[in-house]
Amino acid sequence: MGDCKSFSFEIKQEKDLAATGYDAIVHIHWPQQKEHHSKLQSALAGALKRDPSLASEVAILSSDLPAGRIVLSSAGPLDPDYDDVRSFRDAAYKGVKRALKAGVKKPLIHLQGHPDYEDAELVTLLGALEALHVPIQIRELKPENLPKIEQLGVVHADATKGSKLIELAKALEAGRRVARDIGDADPERMAPPKVQQYLEEAFKESSISLKVIEDEKEFAENYPLFEAVNRAASVVQRHRGRIIFMEYVPSGEVKETVMLVGKGVTYDTGGADIKAGGIMAGMSRDKCGAAAVAGFMKVVDLLKPKNVKIVSGLSMVRNSVGSNCYVADELIKARSGALVRVGNTDAEGRMVMADVLCRMKELALSAVNPHLFTVATLTGHAHLAVGEGYSIVMDNGPAKKAGTSKRLVTAGDALGDPFEVSTIRREDLAFHRGKAEGDDVMQCNNAPSSRTPRGHQGPAAFLLLSSGLEGHGSTHEKPIPYSHLDIAGSGGDFPNPATGAPILALAKAFLL
Incomplete structure (x- = not known):
């Protein structure tokens, strides 16, 4: 039976981007964004100046912060007439996938709000969690593929709001995980009696x-x-x-x-x-x-x-x-x-x-x-x-x-x-x-x-x-x-x- 009750990795709230014990910071970028850490801001400004295409790409940069690396993933530019909050989901998803490809095991994701999208931080975190999901039959038949990471750190400027966002995201993602387990599985793994058992x-x-x-x-x-x-x-x-x-x-x-x-x-x-x-x-x-x-x-x-x-x-x-x-x-x-x-x-x-x-x-x-x-x-x-x-x-x-x-x-x-x-x-x-x-x-x-x-x-x-x-x-x-x-x-x-x-x-x- 696939584990449908909990995540296979720890989700931990951190105070700031200087937290130790992580091997990369996943940062979602868009134009006119205000950075919350001087070292992060300095690294991004320099990289974007050297290569403006990073404003629309996913890239890994070196950093003086303890994590040592920044996975930069762009959510912009955002056209207010046609774009929507999914840009943040997409950026987080791509950023985490790129981090996994680089062998990151303990990413630290940076959540920031956007004035036009009230739930941008929640959508960002959900995008990251989606990228970390492992299908039920892979969990069962190739357990060596699980987990993709050991720990996910989450940083939000407002600690109280950040804590609430984490708990809500975990509940929503748990529901989506049940849906993916049933929906993804092959016709025998989730035949009607097996759905009942699950x-x-x-x-x-x-x-x-x-x-x-x-x-x-x-x-x-x-x-x-x-x-x-x-x-x-x-x-x-x-x-x-x-x-x-x-x-x-x-x-x-x-x-x-x-x-x-x-x-x-x-x-x-x-x-x-x-x-x-x-x-x-x-x-x-x-x-x-x-x-x-x-x-x-x-x-x-x-x-x-x-x-x-x-x-x-x-x-x-x-x-x-x-x-x-x-x-x-x-x-x-x-x-x-x-x-x-x-x-x-x-x-x-x-x-x-x-x-x-x-x-x-x-x-x-x-x-x-x-x-x-x-x-x-x-x-x-x-x-x-x-x-x-x-x-x-x-x-x-x-x-x-x-x-x-x-x-x-x-x-x-x-x-x-x-x-x-x-x-x-x-x-x-x-x-x-x-x-x-x-x-x-x-x-x-x-x-x-x-x-x-x-x-x-x-x-x-x-x-x-x-x-x-x-x-x-x-x-x-x-x-x-x-x-x-x-x-x-x-x-x-x-x-x-x-x-x-x-x-x-x-x-x-x-x-x-």
Whole structure:
């Protein structure tokens, strides 16, 4: 079992850059920056004068400070119209990676604020921690690669603020580490039963309660759309699906309830509509939505918000192909009572979330100020529409009135976990309404999402229709805010590491 509870190196706060016991200072530079140590300032000024290109490069300089070296990494120049706080994440990430390449084992990172970015120091530290992460299977199969460093020192001009930043960064990074462990791991290491085992260990003796559903009869009775996708995998014991519910109940009065459903397709063959032409490779990342939800729950456990209740459901399933797999043309009665016609078995993500979302809807009817979310690497269209590194948020009517998308965009911009906003329209609902007599919902068409007009908005409409949430819109006596988050562009494509998006944005919006 991979260690998901602690860092493999010490994170230590230091008073200033003259601290001993370190072998390099990682310094993030940008124009008009004010230095806090005369020797550092002198070394940088001289180097930049000799080689102005260092203002946009990563370089190692000699220093009279005890660490002996300065790893200079630039975050600038910063264009106020188009750049954002991610420049600090990128600079810290590159700086630490360069330090590792030079054999640094005890880096000392220098955190400085920026007048235009309130959370620049936190984002800088998170970038450094991200660079130090080792994937779970490398930790397990090549333990000699761990740890990358022995100690990370952190210097901030304000010791009290620095201490708080370190603790917050550790909590956020712990959550992202859980998400990366699940998201990065191969289809066997994180098959549904292995995800259950990992989470039971990660949340042992925590503030988070777990309830696991694995009985196929219960799937068939209460989660029939999930059961259809799980059918082929169910004949192989180590691949059998799991629905994992997680809950956090705060110590104080509940003022808000956040309810999340994550798509956890541990491997997506496409099913009977099999992925051909080499596009099946990398489909172990189709579980990054559920991975992010699990990681968010780890942040919840560590921060323990006093007035927010959080409920989540992870739909962990393998979309296998075989004689027992579900096929196009099947008509399935969803938990909500809607008759769903299968159009293509490669549209399994919406299927495995719909019944769990319906269960969340039922819970939301008696919840305090509920906000429902689905989180999924759902469509190639989302990746094409907004590009790598961006999540998409789509609100239903009540969520739009509540300002959910704006809340997430603001939070994501602050911590470098950006969102773009899309809108669910009448055409999206019309597209997914049943076409054959008696059908209520059409699962999908037979073109890839990337070739389907409004290819990432449509699945959100499917989830509204198949879960029964459409009936809880703005005019209903009990409207329920619901937002669909498509993280196909931000979750991380193999061989790049899983990112843990949108944990930072969710944490900033609902926990901090």
